Amino acid sequence: MTYDLFVGIAIAATSAAVAWQQPVTAQQGRLDIQQQPADYTRLADQVVGYARPDRTLVVLAATGNYWQALAFDFHQRGFVVSVVNPAQPRHFARFWLQRAKTDRLDAHLRAEFARRMQPEPWTPPPAIAEHLAHRLALREDFLQCQLQQRHRLHALQHCPHADPALFQRLRQHLALLERHIDQLTREIRSLWLSDPAWATPARHLLSIPGVGILTAAGRHSRL
Numbered sequence: 001m002t003y004d005l006f007v008g009i010a011i012a013a014t015s016a017a018v019a020w021q022q023p024v025t026a027q028q029g030r031l032d033i034q035q036q037p038a039d040y041t042r043l044a045d046q047v048v049g050y051a052r053p054d055r056t057l058v059v060l061a062a063t064g065n066y067w068q069a070l071a072f073d074f075h076q077r078g079f080v081v082s083v084v085n086p087a088q089p090r091h092f093a094r095f096w097l098q099r100a101k102t103d104r105l106d107a108h109l110r111a112e113f114a115r116r117m118q119p120e121p122w123t124p125p126p127a128i129a130e131h132l133a134h135r136l137a138l139r140e141d142f143l144q145c146q147l148q149q150r151h152r153l154h155a156l157q158h159c160p161h162a163d164p165a166l167f168q169r170l171r172q173h174l175a176l177l178e179r180h181i182d183q184l185t186r187e188i189r190s191l192w193l194s195d196p197a198w199a200t201p202a203r204h205l206l207s208i209p210g211v212g213i214l215t216a217a218g219r220h221s222r223l
Contacts, residue, residue, distance in 0.1 A: 001118070003055055004022065004050070005047060005050045006022075008020070008059050010061075010103040010106035012103060015032065016033050016107075017030070017032055017107040040069075040074070044074065053079040059110045060082075062083050072124055075124055084113075089110055089113050092109065126195075128192075132192060135184050145177060146174060149177070
């Protein structure tokens with residue numbers, strides 16, 4: 001694929017720094033935006049003045065979940081979006097001896113990385129993958145909280161003057177966490193097995209000895 005414009009985006013929680021360059025004219029530009037739909041439109045309107053969306057490669061790094069809204073938005077607008085491992089631009093920066101780090105420098109680096117490396121386009125996963133991933137992550141958080149509270153309850157039982165009210169609160173919290181965990185487990189199974197496109201591969205995964213619903217759903221949600 002030959003591109004007419006390369007765009008690099010450095011994503012933060014509420015903002016993004018953007019840089020772009022044209023390989024033929026060497027013309028460059030930059031823009032700072034907020035992580036909101038109106039600014040995604042403003043950015044799209046800016047870059048289409050240089051090249052068609054299908055001739056524009058947009059590169060951003062998979063940092064937390066912050067990249068997702070912009071990546072989905074630009075993919076729907078017809079831009080070629082590539083989501084790379086954050087380590088790739090870092091290694092690229094070391095190769096070019098760039099040691100300073102700001103969002104604007106990172107955006108420029110990603111635009112240069114896009115031009116020189118032209119990473120593979122990203123294809124958005126189906127919505128079910130996101131729904132599963134969020135439930136799996138929340139369930140894991142609840143499990144970690146449950147473990148912490150059990151340790152706290154165990155430690156409290158060894159205190160000679162512990163307040164009985166604290167025991168009650170901890171046990172109530174543990175019971176609530178258990179209900180949430182059970183509910184999420186049921187939702188994960190129902191969601192995964194009820195999707196027409198995923199039901200058959202889901203059952204194939206579950207047929208493997210030792211593979212349970214949570215392990216299989218976790219693997220499938222990353223496909």
